[in-house]
Amino acid sequence: MTTWTPDPSFYPSPRMAMQAPPERLAYVAMLNTDTTARPDALGVVDVDPGSSGYGRIISRLDMPNVGDELHHFGWNACSSALCPYAPHPHVERRYLIVPGLRSSRIHIVDTKADPAHPKIVKVIEPEQLAARANYSRPHTLHCGPEGIYVSALGNGEGNGGGPGGVFLIDHEAFDVLGQWEIDRGPQFLSYDLWWHLGQDTMITSEWGTPDMIEDGLNPELLLGAKYGRRVHFWDLHRRRHRQSIDLGPEYQLALELRPAHDPTKAHGFMNAVVNLKDLSSSIWLWHRDGGQWAMRKVIDIPAEPADPDQLPPILKGFKAVPPLVTDIDLSLDDRWLYVSCWGTGEMQRYDVSDPFRPKLTGSVRLGGIVGRSRHPSAEGELNGGPQMVEVSRDGKRVYFTNSLYRSWDEQFYPAGIKSWMVKLDASPEGGLSIDERFFLRFDDGFRGHQIRLEGGDASSDSYCYP
Amino acid sequence: MSDAWQWLALIGLGAFHGVNPAMGWLFAVALGLQEGRRGAVIKALPPIALGHALSVLVVVISFTMVQLVTAPDLLKPAMVTVLIGLGGYRLLRGYRHRVRVGMRTGFAGLTLWSFLMASAHGAGLMLLPLLLGMLAPAQLMALSLCGPGAEMTSTIAALGSAAAGLAVVLVHMAAMLAVIAIVGLVVFETVGLGILRRGWVNFDLVWAGALIGTGIGLLLLG
Numbered sequence: 001m002t003t004w005t006p007d008p009s010f011y012p013s014p015r016m017a018m019q020a021p022p023e024r025l026a027y028v029a030m031l032n033t034d035t036t037a038r039p040d041a042l043g044v045v046d047v048d049p050g051s052s053g054y055g056r057i058i059s060r061l062d063m064p065n066v067g068d069e070l071h072h073f074g075w076n077a078c079s080s081a082l083c084p085y086a087p088h089p090h091v092e093r094r095y096l097i098v099p100g101l102r103s104s105r106i107h108i109v110d111t112k113a114d115p116a117h118p119k120i121v122k123v124i125e126p127e128q129l130a131a132r133a134n135y136s137r138p139h140t141l142h143c144g145p146e147g148i149y150v151s152a153l154g155n156g157e158g159n160g161g162g163p164g165g166v167f168l169i170d171h172e173a174f175d176v177l178g179q180w181e182i183d184r185g186p187q188f189l190s191y192d193l194w195w196h197l198g199q200d201t202m203i204t205s206e207w208g209t210p211d212m213i214e215d216g217l218n219p220e221l222l223l224g225a226k227y228g229r230r231v232h233f234w235d236l237h238r239r240r241h242r243q244s245i246d247l248g249p250e251y252q253l254a255l256e257l258r259p260a261h262d263p264t265k266a267h268g269f270m271n272a273v274v275n276l277k278d279l280s281s282s283i284w285l286w287h288r289d290g291g292q293w294a295m296r297k298v299i300d301i302p303a304e305p306a307d308p309d310q311l312p313p314i315l316k317g318f319k320a321v322p323p324l325v326t327d328i329d330l331s332l333d334d335r336w337l338y339v340s341c342w343g344t345g346e347m348q349r350y351d352v353s354d355p356f357r358p359k360l361t362g363s364v365r366l367g368g369i370v371g372r373s374r375h376p377s378a379e380g381e382l383n384g385g386p387q388m389v390e391v392s393r394d395g396k397r398v399y400f401t402n403s404l405y406r407s408w409d410e411q412f413y414p415a416g417i418k419s420w421m422v423k424l425d426a427s428p429e430g431g432l433s434i435d436e437r438f439f440l441r442f443d444d445g446f447r448g449h450q451i452r453l454e455g456g457d458a459s460s461d462s463y464c465y466p
Numbered sequence: 467m468s469d470a471w472q473w474l475a476l477i478g479l480g481a482f483h484g485v486n487p488a489m490g491w492l493f494a495v496a497l498g499l500q501e502g503r504r505g506a507v508i509k510a511l512p513p514i515a516l517g518h519a520l521s522v523l524v525v526v527i528s529f530t531m532v533q534l535v536t537a538p539d540l541l542k543p544a545m546v547t548v549l550i551g552l553g554g555y556r557l558l559r560g561y562r563h564r565v566r567v568g569m570r571t572g573f574a575g576l577t578l579w580s581f582l583m584a585s586a587h588g589a590g591l592m593l594l595p596l597l598l599g600m601l602a603p604a605q606l607m608a609l610s611l612c613g614p615g616a617e618m619t620s621t622i623a624a625l626g627s628a629a630a631g632l633a634v635v636l637v638h639m640a641a642m643l644a645v646i647a648i649v650g651l652v653v654f655e656t657v658g659l660g661i662l663r664r665g666w667v668n669f670d671l672v673w674a675g676a677l678i679g680t681g682i683g684l685l686l687l688g
Contacts, residue, residue: 084493200568
């Protein structure tokens with residue numbers, strides 16, 4: 001699969017990637033709530049406004065087994081293949097690597113022959129993952145200069161415990177190469193990973209071990225401040241733990257990591273889902289401070305007062321609906337940060353030109369625990385709320401779905417989430433508007449999770465050149 | 467092959483190695499862009515050329531040792547096997563990079579990186595046929611100077627080879643350094659990185675082809 005010139009979807013810099021042609025297809029992980037009857041699937045969505053099938057699923061690739069819980073996924077290779085210290089420019093962005101978060105099974109999906117009808121070409125079984133890397137529950141993955149890096153929530157013992165960490169997969173043969181860490185220091189909980197290639201630094205965040213999350217959000221663990229709240233900084237090449245930053249015990253669930261795309265910048269954003277004192281969510285900025293990394297809170301999103309009758313049991317006592325910021329995404333020009341408030345049903349847009357002082361410039365409400373805000377093209381109230389968000393390379397289109405994680409969905413939306421995917425238009429001045437032509441209702445039983453755009457998107461690639 | 471042609475071929479191979487983005491000019495450009503100044507590009511070039519030259523030097527020394535103790539009729543088939551074997555292996559296996567050198571590396575790191583890249587690609591091995599033409603005569607000349615049976619023969623032969631070998635390494639390095647400097651600075655100053663998207667042909671394939679072609683050429687030239 002080696003090519004004569006680089007894959008046309010690889011770009012040396014984020015600036016050049018913003019000139020890429022608009023995506024025509026989106027791939028979306030589809031969880032099946034009836035886990036014993038039907039497998040999860042990868043949906044292919046038509047996102048070409050000129051097509052008659054715009055905003056609809058045009059094909060569905062069923063997984064070979066039931067109960068995977070498809071969640072996050074990504075490409076085998078991307079723009080980081082152009083990096084100067086490990087150049088592989090003639091591999092192709094061709095395979096989607098699709099892990100099952102619950103089953104620990106990893107599917108390799110070929111999109112080349114017919115991008116609208118991808119095919120599974122290889123499956124890595126959980127036993128292989130455990131034997132080669134001693135990990136389970138693969139979560140986030142990123143195509144790096146030296147292979148595919150995947151975070152994992154659990155150990156390979158099969159006991160639901162930790163430590164979780166990072167493992168490597170070869171980006172051509174798709175063999176699990178082994179555990180990434182040489183010295184993990186105090187790191188135990190795992191969730192997201194990404195890096196600053198220009199700083200030779202990897203960053204990881206914390207959720208919980210499989211036994212802390214798989215049966216739902218555990219109120220005892222939450223109130224006991226047992227969920228993840230630290231961010232870890234690593235030497236990317238020596239694979240050693242360098243520094244931890246603890247947000248403090250009240251900040252629970254330190255999840256998504258969005259480093260600046262420009263490799264000369266050394267900052268990024270992370271969301272903490274819930275503050276135990278007031279149920280607020282917060283966005284944190286990490287940055288260089290002398291020879292060390294530092295973090296500070298730059299956005300606070302308060303909980304909204306609510307009638308307990310409208311709240312699920314887990315929230316009744318609080319008389320408020322928390323924003324539950326479960327995902328964020330940063331545009332390729334590092335200027336716009338999108339923030340999903342899954343609880344209140346709001347998608348926010350911030351201008352982060354000055355990363356220390358973000359300015360809220362746009363907001364759209366859809367769904368939400370109490371708000372149930374409507375979409376102009378859909379009948380009735382919506383449930384679920386903005387969750388996995390993806391921004392196009394040119395920064396003009398924003399897509400998101402409304403499901404988080406099956407057992408957590410049931411806690412916060414006990415009526416059961418009816419899943420949808422929508423698209424927003426992002427104006428250059430900072431506003432956000434709903435594309436009325438785009439409202440995708442998933443079939444009953446399916447819930448949409450992460451979206452990947454054809455050719456790459458704002459959270460798929462990393463760059464070694466400014 | 468005349469003496470002049472051999473040196474020209476040596477310079478040509480230096481240029482070929484230098485023009486490959488994966489051999490270092492791209493790294494120099496990246497460091498220049500990271501720091502936003504041309505000086506960083508220029509500063510990165512000497513260690514990259516040095517690492518490359520050290521890798522070639524290892525091959526030259528190995529060749530000198532081997533040819534001093536090996537019958538000439540065994541030398542050529544061995545070289546043909548090495549060249550075609552490495553080229554074929556690279557065609558089938560591709561190139562894997564697991565170097566622990568990143569973007570914030572210094573002189574030593576760049577030298578090490580360049581040494582490893584040149585060695586993994588078989589940069590020095592590509593010079594084998596030229597070494598045969600350039601180092602063996604040096605040894606013969608030393609032999610003729612001393613006359614057969616002279617006591618100093620082997621020492622002078624080795625010195626002759628060493629001088630010729632050093633010249634080979636230095637000329638190759640100079641050619642490579644000149645090309646990475648020119649290409650790196652032109653890309654940094656004027657052309658820009660967009661060239662990578664269109665102009666970065668698969669040097670790995672060309673390189674493997676060059677190794678195999680050199681091996682076959684050596685075989686055919688008898």
